[in-house]
Amino acid sequence: MSDVLIEAVGVTKHYGKFAALGGVDLKIRRNTVHSVIGPNGAGKTTLFHMLTGTGMTTGGRILFDGHDVTREPDHKRVQRGMARSFQVTALFASLPVRENLRVAAQGISPRQAMNCWRAPVGELARTQVVDEVLQRIGLERLANTPAGELSHGQQRRLEVGMALAARPKAIFLDEPTSGMGIDDLDDMKQLIRGLRDAHTVVLIEHNMNIVMDISDTVTVMQLGRVLAEGLPGDIRADARVRTAYLGNMITGGKA
Numbered sequence: 001m002s003d004v005l006i007e008a009v010g011v012t013k014h015y016g017k018f019a020a021l022g023g024v025d026l027k028i029r030r031n032t033v034h035s036v037i038g039p040n041g042a043g044k045t046t047l048f049h050m051l052t053g054t055g056m057t058t059g060g061r062i063l064f065d066g067h068d069v070t071r072e073p074d075h076k077r078v079q080r081g082m083a084r085s086f087q088v089t090a091l092f093a094s095l096p097v098r099e100n101l102r103v104a105a106q107g108i109s110p111r112q113a114m115n116c117w118r119a120p121v122g123e124l125a126r127t128q129v130v131d132e133v134l135q136r137i138g139l140e141r142l143a144n145t146p147a148g149e150l151s152h153g154q155q156r157r158l159e160v161g162m163a164l165a166a167r168p169k170a171i172f173l174d175e176p177t178s179g180m181g182i183d184d185l186d187d188m189k190q191l192i193r194g195l196r197d198a199h200t201v202v203l204i205e206h207n208m209n210i211v212m213d214i215s216d217t218v219t220v221m222q223l224g225r226v227l228a229e230g231l232p233g234d235i236r237a238d239a240r241v242r243t244a245y246l247g248n249m250i251t252g253g254k255a
């Protein structure tokens with residue numbers, strides 16, 4: 001089995017004449033936290049969309065777990081083991097945390113899950129997955145609390161849990177710490193860091209302290225291309241990266 005789970009080869013994405021991605025090569029190794037950073041408009045979200053199948057590439061290839069998935073729609077890639085973290089709006093506010101996770105573990109939309117005629121398939125296995133996820137996201141004691149009553153930080157952890165409930169090989173997190181208070185950041189950091197034992201994490205994150213603390217590999221994008229890639233320490237010290245960020249953001253207060 002290859003060490004690489006996800007590979008992008010010369011991926012381009014054009015919107016009319018504008019190249020949002022100008023030929024991106026990327027290798028994401030299994031069981032690592034791989035962060036994608038870069039200034040606003042660098043192409044991070046577009047790259048996520050191409051990797052997860054939310055959008056289709058203009059050119060190049062995307063390989064996942066040894067399969068060429070370039071032309072596969074997102075739901076097919078989900079079946080192969082890719083998951084994106086849900087948005088808070090995808091949580092059922094009035095349903096307990098446990099029930100939200102149970103719905104996600106069924107791999108179907110919340111609305112379908114509300115269909116009471118649906119047979120309870122694999123109930124035991126699902127309960128086990130839900131228990132595992134509850135523990136991972138540190139919400140066991142709030143399992144019976146409606147999702148709408150959780151703090152913002154807890155809801156963001158539940159979003160990650162919703163993606164985990166599908167037992168993905170790769171989990172894509174787009175700014176999982178956005179809007180979080182300082183108290184919640186450490187919990188999220190530990191959660192993401194810990195995912196590597198069973199998952200591969202691809203992360204877009206603007207908080208440089210977090211990126212530098214929890215990443216195995218950092219890819220820096222600029223103007224739709226990869227500017228630099230390497231270990232966090234090397235990226236922090238890279239002169240080109242500092243220039244791209246106008247010198248200060250990348251230090252994350254730890255220059």
Ligand SMILES: Nc1ncnc2c1ncn2[C@@H]1O[C@H](COP(=O)(O)OP(=O)(O)OP(=O)(O)O)[C@@H](O)[C@H]1O
Pocket residue numbers: 015018020038039040041042043044045046047
């Ligand atoms: N649907 C679209 N049509 C035209 N241009 C687009 C479209 N989506 C993205 N772009 C452009 O592609 C470029 C890359 O956008 P993208 O959202 O991927 O950047 P980003 O690195 O995620 O930025 P941010 O950090 O601000 O989220 C930007 O210049 C953006 O305006």
